[in-house]
Amino acid sequence: MGEKSLLRAGTMGALGFVALLGGSLSSQAQTPSEVSPINPPIVNCNSNNLNNPDSGLVTSVVPCAPNFVNVTGLDSLQHNFDFYSWLTFVALNWPAEGSAPIGKGPRPGGDARTKWEDVTDFRQLSDVMLPNGQRPTWGARVVPAECRSKDGPGKMVIHLIEEAFDQPFRSGPLIDQNGNYALFDILMNKPMFDYIVDNTLYSRAGQRLFTQGRFDGSPDAPSQSPGVPPTPPLGIVNFPKGSQPADGNPGTMGALMLKVSWKVLSNGEDPARFHTVDGLVYTAPKNGKPGSCVEKKLGLVGFHAAHKTNDAPQWIWTTFEHVANAPEQQDVENNKVAGRKFNFYDPACGDGKCPVNQTPPQPWDPQVEPFPNGYKSQVVRIPLPPEVSAGARALNDRFHGLDGVKGTVWQNYMLVSTQWPTDAANKVDPTGVPAPTYLANTTLETYSQGDTPLSSSSCMACHNNATTHHVPAVASDFTFTLEKAQ
C-alpha cells in the first residue's frame, strides 16, 4: 500500500504540477519562448535553486520565474515560491548605483537607494497614467512645479492621490503611532510599462481603441513605439510573462509591479531600522486650492511584488513587511507585547480605548497631521495557517543570517508569504486556486485580514476583478493600474 500510494502521490503530483505549469501530458512541446520586443531575452536569470549554498543567495539578479526543487506537494511548492520571493526582494532592493552590494550602502544600516526606486528600472503609476491621457515616457522623471525647488538627487515624488493614503476599496487609511498617515505607491517595470504604452492603455480613449481592435495601422490609430509592429487587434489585456531559460530558449522577465507602503519617520525614530527615502509628497491643485509639496523622510514598512510568469498567468504575489509593524494575534492574547515597540500598535492601549484593526474615523485628510484627537491605528496581525507561517519564518531566519542582510536595514524586513496559483490551467477558476487562500499585509490590507471569502484579502481573488477604465470595461489581467487611466 505504501509504495503504491507513494507512486500514486507522485503521479498525482506530476498531474498537479503539470497543471501548475499549464502543460499537457500529451504534449512534448518545448518551452515556448516569451521573448518579444517588449519582453527582451535574458540569459542570466537567477537560477533560484533553494539547494544553492547560502553564500551565493544574496545577489542583484532577479529571478525571471520560480524554479522548482524537491517538489513533493503543497508545502514544498510553497517553500519554492517563498524562496523565489526572498531572492526577488533582495535583488530589487539592490543599490541602484555604485558597486557596493546590498547592505553595504552609505546610509545608516548600510542602506542605499534601491534599483526599484530608479526610473531606469521602474516607473511610478502617477508617471504612467498622466493627466489628460498623455503618452508617458520611460526613464524621464516627472517633477511637479511645486516640488522643483525641493528636488535633489535620490528624492522620490509621491503623488498624494487617494490611492496613496486610502487602502483598496476605500477601506481607510493607516495611521502610525505619531498620528501620521502611511503612504502607498505603485510602480511597474519596463515590460509592463511598454505593454501599456504600445497598446495605448495609458488613456481611456486608448483603452477603448484597444478593445475595439483598432490596432491595424489605420491613420487614426494612436502612435506606438518606433519600430514596434502593431499589436494584433485582440482586445484582451495580456501582459508579458517571465520565464526561466530552458530548452535552448532565453529567459524573460515579464511584467512585474510593486506596491509599497511608507511611514513618515519622526525625530527620534532610528533610520537604521528602515530603508528610507527622501520623499516629496505632492498634492495637486484642486478646487481652487494651490498645489503643495512637502518634504518627508519616509521609512519602508510594506512591500508587495506581483510578477506574471509563464507558469503563473495569475501572477505570483509576494509580500514583505517591516518586522515591527504589528504584533501577532497570539502574542497579544498571551500578553507577550508589553514593552515592545511597534509601528502601528501601542501595547499600553487596551481594547476599549484602541479597538483593533478598525478603520479610523472620518474625515480622512492626509494634509491634516497628526490625525485629529490623537487617533492612532491599533493593528494586530491575523495569523495565516501555521504551516504557511512556519515556512516563511524559516526562510526569514535563513536570509536574515546572510551577509548583506544580517545587521543591516534589510534584517528588519520579513516575508509574510507568497500567493501562487496551484492550478494555473484550471478552466473554471480563473484565479487558479490560489495558495495560501488568503494573504494580507498589515500595512496594505490592514482591515481585510482574515479568512472570509471575498471579504478577506486574497491577492488573486481581488485582482481577478480588475478592469480597464473605459466603458465598457474589460478584464485587465490582474492589475488595477489600468483603471487609473485618464
Add this chain to the structure above:
Amino acid sequence: MTVITRRTVLAGAAATAVGAANVPAPARADDQADMDAFLDISFALTGIAKDKLAPFLDPVDIRQVYFDQARHNPKFNDLLKIWRGPPQATNASVFFDQPDAEIRYLARNIIIAWYLGAWCDPADLAANPPPDPLPYTILSPAAYTQGWAWRVAQAHPMGYSELRFGYWSNQPFALSLLIGGV
C-alpha cells in the same frame, strides 16, 4: 538531486524519481487511510470525481473539514467498515441498504456536506417526521463557497464568485468541466 523541469515532469520521470528517491515511503497513518476511504465513499455518494473533491494540490482542504465532522459521529467507523468489506463496496447503495438508520443518515449527511457545506444532526434526518425547519450548521465560510450544488447548477454561491468581470454575458461552463467525469 532531481531538478524539476517541464520536460522531466511531462515524462513523468522526475515525479517518480522525486517520489521514490527523495521521499522515504511514509508509514501510513490510520488517519490518512481513513481519509482515503472517506474520499472513496464521498465519490460514491456524490458522483463528483474524486480528483475534483480532493485535488492533489488543495489549499482549500475542505475535505478535512468534512472528514473531521463525519468522524465525530459514533457510526463513522462502522461506515468505513461497511465500505472496506470484505467485500470492498463499489456502490453507495451499500449504505442505504443498512438496517441501522444512523448509518443511512450519516451517509446522507455526508452528501449534504459536500453539496451544501452544511451538517445536519443525523438523528434529525432520521426522525419521522423530521423537524421543520430542519436545523443545520454551515461548517465554515469555505464550506459555503465550496458547495458542489453551485457547480452542479453551473452557477456560483450568492455573494461569491471566482469568475472574471463580464462573465455573466457568457455561457456557463460545461458541467463536465465543473464536476468532472460526466
